Amino acid sequence: MARHIYIHIPFCERKCAYCSFYSIADRSLEKDYFDALRKEIGFIGKTIALYPDRNDDLKDTIYFGGGTPSCVSSDEITDVLRLVLETFSIGADAEITIEANPNSLTYDKARSYREAGFNRISIGVQSLTDEVLKTLGRLHDREGALAAIKAAREAGFSNISADLMTGVPGQTTDDILRDAKELIDSGVTHISMYSLSIEEGTLFEKRYGKDIEEYISQEEDREMYHSLRSFLKENGYIPYEISNCALKGFESVHNGSYWRGCEYFGLGSGARGYMNGKRYSKGDDVKAYISEPAFIEIEEVMDADSKIHEYAMLMLRTSDGIDAGEFKRQFGKDLKEVFSQEIEKDKKAGLLEEDTKGIRLTEKGLDFANIVFEDFL
Ligand code: SF4
Numbered sequence: 001m002a003r004h005i006y007i008h009i010p011f012c013e014r015k016c017a018y019c020s021f022y023s024i025a026d027r028s029l030e031k032d033y034f035d036a037l038r039k040e041i042g043f044i045g046k047t048i049a050l051y052p053d054r055n056d057d058l059k060d061t062i063y064f065g066g067g068t069p070s071c072v073s074s075d076e077i078t079d080v081l082r083l084v085l086e087t088f089s090i091g092a093d094a095e096i097t098i099e100a101n102p103n104s105l106t107y108d109k110a111r112s113y114r115e116a117g118f119n120r121i122s123i124g125v126q127s128l129t130d131e132v133l134k135t136l137g138r139l140h141d142r143e144g145a146l147a148a149i150k151a152a153r154e155a156g157f158s159n160i161s162a163d164l165m166t167g168v169p170g171q172t173t174d175d176i177l178r179d180a181k182e183l184i185d186s187g188v189t190h191i192s193m194y195s196l197s198i199e200e201g202t203l204f205e206k207r208y209g210k211d212i213e214e215y216i217s218q219e220e221d222r223e224m225y226h227s228l229r230s231f232l233k234e235n236g237y238i239p240y241e242i243s244n245c246a247l248k249g250f251e252s253v254h255n256g257s258y259w260r261g262c263e264y265f266g267l268g269s270g271a272r273g274y275m276n277g278k279r280y281s282k283g284d285d286v287k288a289y290i291s292e293p294a295f296i297e298i299e300e301v302m303d304a305d306s307k308i309h310e311y312a313m314l315m316l317r318t319s320d321g322i323d324a325g326e327f328k329r330q331f332g333k334d335l336k337e338v339f340s341q342e343i344e345k346d347k348k349a350g351l352l353e354e355d356t357k358g359i360r361l362t363e364k365g366l367d368f369a370n371i372v373f374e375d376f377l
Pocket of ligand 1: 011012013014015016019020021023066067068101124
């Protein structure tokens with residue numbers, strides 16, 4: 001019986017040039033925000049009987065994401081975690097993650113997180129090449145990123161994830177491989193890889209226009225991605241999902257719960273959640289959240305068909321792909337009957353491979369994953 005909980009902390013020190021996530025740099029609302037978050041948790045606590053535990057075989061997970069959870073008071077963060085642990089009766093072996101940025105993560109903060117019960121930290125490194133960090137508009141440099149990883153380790157975190165971005169104008173494959181080597185040497189146990197994309201309303205959109213290919217080609221980005229993935233694999237970091245590599249035993253359980261279609265609570269402004277078959281949003285407005293923390297907007301009611309299609313699309317992101325036996329157990333249908341046309345089409349195109357266990361993306365399929373996902377959705 002597992003519970004999965006996502007808590008959004010929508011504050012950042014400054015907006016990065018490429019980012020379209022919901023976050024604000026105005027910290028004057030911080031105290032009111034945490035009071036509202038405590039109210040929301042209290043409200044869920046009173047109604048928790050309406051939300052049955054899901055019988056997935058994963059551990060419980062709690063994930064504080066953002067925004068930048070490490071830029072706000074660590075007392076507020078640890079107090080909210082205490083309240084969540086009290087309210088949701090979370091298993092002792094739960095994976096409890098906090099996202100942090102190098103610029104705001106100190107040893108003292110990391111230590112207080114660890115003492116409060118966080119056992120996994122995800123650090124927004126993005127790059128260890130100063131020129132690339134400048135282009136991205138990050139507040140930290142290479143030294144700062146390595147210092148943050150060291151602080152997390154010394155504070156007692158042994159499960160440390162770092163993000164790396166590829167496809168940044170001016171970045172080279174040599175840069176990304178050098179960064180990966182340094183991250184491995186620094187002791188991180190998990191690396192997430194993201195390709196830069198130009199999002200609406202960002203500074204990058206103004207700077208580069210919609211077409212990033214004028215500045216860095218798709219081929220260059222793909223070369224960086226595959227070189228990074230292979231390098232990590234050679235060094236024991238298993239590419240267990242299209243954007244994630246980890247040492248054995250350090251795969252993200254929380255993200256795994258999303259890919260497997262598990263339900264989860266989403267708390268806080270900017271959060272999304274999925275409960276009782278309904279996908280909902282908490283809205284992207286800190287002030288509105290403070291005045292009405294229990295507000296939710298239903299975005300989608302998942303019927304049996306949409307659950308099947310979403311499950312297939314998300315599981316294809318993982319290196320295991322879709323297990324036909326598990327599919328039958330969950331949905332009572334044969335994978336090959338439900339998706340016969342899609343499987344044939346994508347196998348013919350060399351994007352999917354099939355064996356007695358099930359189906360998964362090929363190496364070529366990794367580059368055209370969106371086409372496959374669209375077919376299965
Ligand atoms: S720190 Fe993260 S969430 Fe905040 S603006 Fe930068 S990329 Fe976005």
